[in-house]
Amino acid sequence: MATGRTHRPATRSRGIPEATVARLPLYLRALTALSERSVPTVSSEELAAAAGVNSAKLRKDFSYLGSYGTRGVGYDVEYLVYQISRELGLTQDWPVVIVGIGNLGAALANYGGFASRGFRVAALIDADPAMAGKPVAGIPVQHTDELEQIIRDNGVSIGVIATPAGAAQQVCDRLVAAGVTSILNFAPTVLTVPDGVDVRKVDLSIELQILAFHEQRKAGEETGQTGPGSTPPAPPARSAGVAAERKGPDGDVPAVMPA
């Protein structure tokens, strides 16, 4: 999962736990599927199964939104779709800009799921002058110089960063300065933002590494390898300043995704 930045002390206002907010889109997706099949009501058990969670957890989640269920029957699908949509702020239009139209940025721009949920790609922005004017997913790419103008003219509050790692912080700063207060970051960097700005990150490399950890653990349990008796590979060796070079193909990946 893309993880948010340092958790704030939980959502203050109406006090909906962060963990619950993260699951609401899951419920919404399952409910939408039911709605399309014209299913009128659904029990917490069924819906929980569809969303892949515990039914008690689902009921508690819904309890934060209010008492929208009917005991002995379940939840009214259409009503719940509306309530969750409203709670998530999907009943309004969210203009979004995507910065960095490389492989990934282009794939995101072509993603059809934006429009279906209140998100609208207001502009595509790239630093390469050669890209300017070139249409991607039917939208002409604009140059970075116009970033501030675009943000203000369209009232954009959500920005997607799909640039190389080296450019991400700078782009982020400009987005924030222009008024963006929510950022979805695909670049493999830790972004620093002022209070009041939310950052969520999606990082392919991290996800793979987490999988590798568990994969290794599975393999190790079988063979008894990797156990407490693995060879200590040489202590710090605080002597010569060896191992200095190492070109490192990482650190500033040219175009696409998390490193």
Added chain:
Amino acid sequence: MATGRTHRPATRSRGIPEATVARLPLYLRALTALSERSVPTVSSEELAAAAGVNSAKLRKDFSYLGSYGTRGVGYDVEYLVYQISRELGLTQDWPVVIVGIGNLGAALANYGGFASRGFRVAALIDADPAMAGKPVAGIPVQHTDELEQIIRDNGVSIGVIATPAGAAQQVCDRLVAAGVTSILNFAPTVLTVPDGVDVRKVDLSIELQILAFHEQRKAGEETGQTGPGSTPPAPPARSAGVAAERKGPDGDVPAVMPA
């Protein structure tokens, strides 16, 4: 963040907390950057700042791996890079297959960060016969029919699913049956897998919806809107079976990403 599936009772064997494992790649990235700059040692304070976490948290995380620091000095960068790499299983080669070579799948295939960390794209697989043989990122796409063969021949244990939602579960089942035990899912569906198989998901739509929630909350706090006095939009109305149709552009997105 892409979230894992139902947490197991924490990592049993050596007892490294799941939350710690998720941060190790972050530390590793920061350490690699330091290593490339030939920085010999780093304090928990500095490294924590670079990784965007609390220093106490970082020290506790490292304490699960062992006592690799020197009091009064800090941590030996090279040594720590090695230890974390080993712990994450990055000292070995992980062949990976990508299934579903649409916009996103192609972008992932072109991602240069795979090779740099022990991950190697062993094959690209797509259901479209027209794609077969066509090279993407220098690798010829193979047809789904050969999936099992490819998995077994290459000893693949990690699979990436970038297919439309409708095909994801079926692809997943085949991957698992063929021996894959870790899956990174980009399709907007809840995958059901047997015990012992790890699934992590990356879902653009969910991330955006979470941002929208916070965004709405910020706006609501300013104007006092969305407060406890919002208009109740009509109770369940459990009468006519209205609201039946609604084509729904969702549910089976053609090619790219989470819906």
Added chain:
DNA sequence: CCATCTTTGTGCACGCGTTCACAAAGACAT
């Protein structure tokens, strides 16, 4: 060899999130 200073490693407390288990609420049949 001793004093001082820096930085790690961790005991402890607190808060969030999950899960169980059950009482209350409503539907439905008689």
Added chain:
DNA sequence: ATGTCTTTGTGAACGCGTGCACAAAGATGG
């Protein structure tokens, strides 16, 4: 109207994760 049956909503207990704060460990200088 009453009883039964289903399913919600939630009180309470537990466990994980976080962060504080400090003692122990080692470096460094005299």
